[in-house]
Amino acid sequence: xxxxxxxxxxxxxxxxxxxxxxxxxxxxxxxxxxxxxxxxxxxxxxxxxxxxxxxxxxxxxxxxxxxxxxxxxxxxxxxxxxxxxxxxxxxxxxxxxx
Numbered sequence: 001x002x003x004x005x006x007x008x009x010x011x012x013x014x015x016x017x018x019x020x021x022x023x024x025x026x027x028x029x030x031x032x033x034x035x036x037x038x039x040x041x042x043x044x045x046x047x048x049x050x051x052x053x054x055x056x057x058x059x060x061x062x063x064x065x066x067x068x069x070x071x072x073x074x075x076x077x078x079x080x081x082x083x084x085x086x087x088x089x090x091x092x093x094x095x096x097x098x
Contacts, residue, residue, distance in 0.1 A: 026084055032096035035073035039084055041066050047085040050095075053078060072097060 026041045039045065045068060050059035058075065061068075070082075075097060083092045 026086070026091045028082060028084070028093050028095065031093075032098045033072070034098055035071065037070040037072060037082065037095060039068045039070065039082075041084070041086060043086040043088060045084055045086055047083075049083045049085075050075075051081040051083070053080070 026039065026045075028037060028039050030038070039048065043066070045063045045065055048059070048061045048063060048068065048070060049057055050070070050072065052058050058080075059070065059072065061070070072080075077097050080095045080097065081092055082095050083090055
């Protein structure tokens with residue numbers, strides 16, 4: 001009896017460059033927050049978006065600043081994703097509203 005077994009080998013090469021990932025330092029604080037999120041960046045912030053747990057965009061703000069305070073006092077408690085866009089990158093972080 002012959003076996004119909006086939007073996008396939010895959011080789012994957014993944015290269016990451018931590019220097020590129022951390023090129024621009026962006027701070028998002030406090031986290032968790034009670035209603036105000038402070039965002040600071042070494043580069044100009046072009047856009048900020050806040051998404052709820054369903055993926056719906058609930059805040060969208062065009063900017064041209066290195067510091068910004070996002071007021072989310074009117075938004076119910078929960079876990080959100082904030083996307084901060086600079087001229088070179090988009091940083092996404094989880095933010096908790098208490």
